[in-house]
Amino acid sequence: MEEYLKNIDRLSQNRDCIFREEEDGAFLFDPETGNLKFINNMGVNIYQLCDGRMTVGDITSLVIENYGDISSKQIEEDIKVFLKSLVEMEFLRREETQHDR
């Protein structure tokens, strides 16, 4: 089965969605669909790295650097699952890349 997200994919934040920080993380809310998701502080860091320029691979590398005590394979898997959920709820958008054309 083809991977849903590839390391070369770039993701950007859907600017129509609302990002609201609270004490232990943040809510993402889409006023059109009503989609609402709470993300913890780690999730907030990852979400904020999705600027349309960094690739999924870049983001994963940055997180691995900061969490040396967790296996890099595990981090990579967790990040892809997390980002996939945000893309599916349309809080993130996949930027068009070479392999899409």
Place this chain on the structure above:
Amino acid sequence: MTDKNARYPLNSIYLYVTDRCNLRCKHCWIEPLYCEDCEDNNNNEFNLKYLKKAIEDAREIGLNRVKVTGGEPFLRKDIIDIIEYLHAQNITVDIETNGTLVNKEIVEVLRDNSVNQVSVSLDSMTAEQYETFRGVKGCYNDAMRGLSLLAEGGINTQIIMTLYKDNVSEIERLVDLSSQMGVESLKINPVMPTGRGVKFFKNNENVQFDDLIKIDRWIEEELLSKYNVDIHFDIPIGLKSLKCIRTRQLFECNILNIIGILSDGTISLCGIGQTETALNMGNIAVDDIREVWANNPILQKLRMDIPHNLEGICGRCIFKFRCRGACRACAYGLTGSLNSPFFVCHEAYEKGLFLESRIIN
């Protein structure tokens, strides 16, 4: 099921089986008729044959749950027939009662018919305070006996506590009682400014907003870990703590999937139709509930407006798709509009106490 019905299935009916009650509760939003001698059935109450037709029809458009309430449901002579019929139709049945008429035979019927939950109103462990609030001398012992029979009889039992200023100190006592009796949950509803509850607000007997929040956090931070009882404090999700939102199942009114049937067969939004007759949509004796559900203009407008056209803070809250403006019946009762903000959240916003992080700019 048509596409329109598939989008808005009628999942639940609030069934007000009688408008009679053997108590005179000071806060009641339904304002039922008090009857000392409640032996006879009231001729104005719907006939079971019409209910059967309505239930059969409603099942076609999604019905799977009925909340049996009143008045006091056990005043109806054919209440057992109603419960047995609903069970035979594979409907999940919840019952709200004041508990005073519950006896061993009734408990047996409830068990035999797999009633999902029975909620008993109890707001104080002090007979005098309870009876003053419930308006009838001697009813405390009856209610406690009913509650005890239900809990001991293996029925999933809930205590519903109506909260006002003078019974705040009873909260922990009722949690403790629930824990000791094996009552599964305690639902605490702050009194609402509708029906007879209006007087509480006029006399400043309701719990003030700041105290509601303090009580909510006290329950979350202390009582839930101290007692093995599920406690639901009924304030809107937008006012709940982040921890509570993330970890607990919250009560939310599924107003877009509910309809009410009043004791005379009137089809209404919920019990609000008892006092706000403009929200009535027909009668099960003459109208097809499927037709009402599909085409009634009040319901059609509600589907367009909730949550998209909620007004005030409710329209700007990030939880509006989940909360749907809390109690729309209360909003209507206060303002005459189903779109107006819920009064507790409105007050919080006006006082600058509604969290900025939950407001859409």
